[in-house]
Amino acid sequence: MSRYTGVTDQDLREMLDAIGVGSLDDLFADVPEGVRLDHPIDLPDGQSEQEVHDHLASLAARNLHCDEEVSFLGAGMYDHYVPALIDTLLQRSEFLTPYTPYQPEISQGGLQVMFEFQTAISELTGLPVSNASVYEGPSALAAAGYLAKLETGRSRLVVSRGVHPHSRAALRTHAAGYGMEVVETPLNPEGATDSEALEEAVDEDTAAVFVQQPNFLGTVEELGEVVEAGKTTGAMLVCAADPLPLGVLRPPGEFGVDVCVGEGQTLGNRLDYGGPSFGFFAADQRFIRKLPGRIAGETRDVDGRRGFVLTLQTREQHIRREKATHNICTAQALNALAGVVYLSWLGKRGLVELAELMLRRTHYAREALGLKPINPGPVVREFAVRAPDLDALFERARAEGINPGFRLAREYPEYQEGLLVAITERRTREQIDRLAAVVASVRREPAAAGAAPEGGRE
């Protein structure tokens, strides 16, 4: 008996008798002798709860986390404050332990949460329909590529290099399956999507064009211009967006994009070394019967009471099988709950206040660092600079308990000395000034930095 099973010796005898077999082994008689394991699998012995706890705690202690350094690391996931009420609500068994709400009569809580989530995402993105979550940001973008294939039957996807490198990579991986070519278009010298190059890249066979707002470097894209350039041949326009800056930025839906996707970690989800978080997928009304994943809809019960159900399920794999609009089943319901609770906590005014604070601090930090910006125009939440002696900067910053940001060189060889600096409501002016002081000291005496550590990590 292991600690999560409860078969006593007496239970075992009674149960085997009721079944009509003599032993547990008899229950596995269908497994051919030739393939049955004749030895135990090779794993460490099971441990008590406290031993497992201590082992996991000792592993956790070997990670340098965001409470232990001042982190300007972003590049897709950000050190935002997660309010305590999210921990409390997400740990409720009623939310934590049910399955997907296939029986709506006993799942109204989860279903209404999905409905509220869809409403909030719709409001943020300016698009009329949203699903109830997909896995995370980059695969959400790839799912939009699949929708574009189903919708247009065309075979090319054009993606701006302003889109997150992981999103572009996921798009290429998925597109290799559904048989589409992915073409990248460059950024202009200001670190924004080059609209002319984009317009040249789209042709009659282009199914969709992908951009990101703000883009990977933090540049606020001129979405009106980009959408116009991308739509000249009837391609769908897909915009990835970070939801928090949408407190100040005009929503993608108002620029006529067809689909808006994104990473939801910034909405009340932990960093968790990259997941689980959630992805969102919002679209124009005409795609409502083609979206991937679960959608909750409002309806009534036989007594006329308000209720919610999973709806439009004929899109989905369990009904439609090979004709489904996507294969997704389990998505990220609990993380989406965190998202809608967070947005309720921020509220209508709070989202604007938070976004404005990030906007102002981002500009303040770019100025304070005094390094040559890669994207000198409008930025929010993140900006990129050229730092002539990155290794020295990292070494000295880390000695002061500061992680200066994300090195661009691996993903953007064109920015060899590029540093991407992320700003959240947690990064105070005082912390920004400390980073600026380190930058200044490296400029003053680069030689004092000593031997360079290994460089060029992701």
Next chain:
Amino acid sequence: MSEDVLTIFERSRAGRRAFVPPPTDVPEVPVEELLPASAIRRRPAELPEVSEPEIVRHYTTLSAKNFHLDEGFYPLGSCTMKHNPKLHERVAALPGHARLHPLQDPEHAQGALELMWRLQDALGEIAGLPHVSLQPSAGSQGELTGLLLTRAYHEDRGEERRKVLTPDTAHGTNPATVTMAGYEVVKVGTSADGGVDLDDLREKATDDVACLMLTNPNTLGLFDRNIEEITRTVSDAGATLYYDGANLNAVMGVVRPGDTGFDIVHFNLHKTFTQPHGGGGPGAGPIACSARIAPFLPVPQVVRRRGENGSEPYFDLDFDRPKSIGRLRGFQGNFGVFVRSYAYIRSLGADGLKDVSQVAVLNANYLKARLAELSEYLPVAFDRTCMHEFVLSGRGAREKLGVRTLDIAKRMLDHTVHPPTVYFPLLVDEALMIEPTETETKERLDHFAAVVKEIVEEAKEDPEVLKSAPHTTPVRRLDEAGAAKRPVVRWRPDAENPGDPGRAERDAASGTGAM
């Protein structure tokens, strides 16, 4: 409208708030000076304005309308609703895990990388396939990864194959994945004993078949006795063998897909390895594969490297894999899920995992035996020793009692047990697919059997009680057809919602819907 069905948006009152921003410590430059006019939001998003106590009450009230695993028996076939150990929540929340940035230098994320490496190692051992990627986000993304690996493998050999075989008992994700991966679905039939129809398989295993996707035990809960013949046939045709790990809970420590000839396996960490289901995620769908598939695995891979000059080995992310299919998603996967599943494997060890499978199979067979007395109404679809789950047919109940499987399921809701999966697999008439899992005690199984018996007796007396069930739930049967016909998928301040009782009349009068 009654107070307890308001959405959070309807609880909003202008001026209320929960969030207080940190002080603005940088110059308050007007937004118009920092952003071009064309980029500035003109109208704030209509998020609710609610105080913290009201948010907590709203979602706590909502939560109480969910049935959940910590409340009662949840024999939802194929979903493996086993207990979620509470330790896992505690260790996943440790700041070293929960507050770790995914792009932290590997040198400063050694604990996380070691955990992932050890989990890879354990999953590889459980599957008998040593090369593992934890990256896929859930089972369906694991399946897609498996077929993309298959495609890369064949292309690398200069072969183009167009078809993928899936048995007609397969989960819907299998055929959906085949299409997404650019292949054509070829269905393989089921034999009289509930396994793969070998004649049909031999006929269809041609040289343009890229892969067979097989769930074993299958969705009928049956282990395929001809598994060796099946893998030989497919392998001889030059195709890869994909093992859908949805039902792995039945066979841990007993038989390994790798030893049976499979090339690729996906795990559902939210099924077999206890990640809480969360009302529909998160999950994780790692894959394990054989050496011939390994070069194509996603990047990055978590690796252990030898230290230089005799220093300790260290863990790293390996991006230098020229034949890799690339990324499926961002970062390293659902790490928080890995923490829980790794804790589970450490808690149980090899013996404990084998015990899991043995008891899962024991519980399913015991419950099947207990329900055998109802076989006139609910016969077992394929009456053999089952594995971790079994499928009943509601044919008898429909013919003799005039009630459908749906009615039986809905009546269970009044008994505080979750119904089984219904109407799947498709080849069983009025199917009820029952998976008790190993974490249920004999008393819980006995109780469920008694509930089913009571419902059948009730149907003999008065079938209307079932047809109008449930009676005690927060809402009763819902108009799903209407919801799909006129979808209302968001709340709008300016529109009436269907919950408004006056709406139906107005709609009828005007001939319009809400959207």
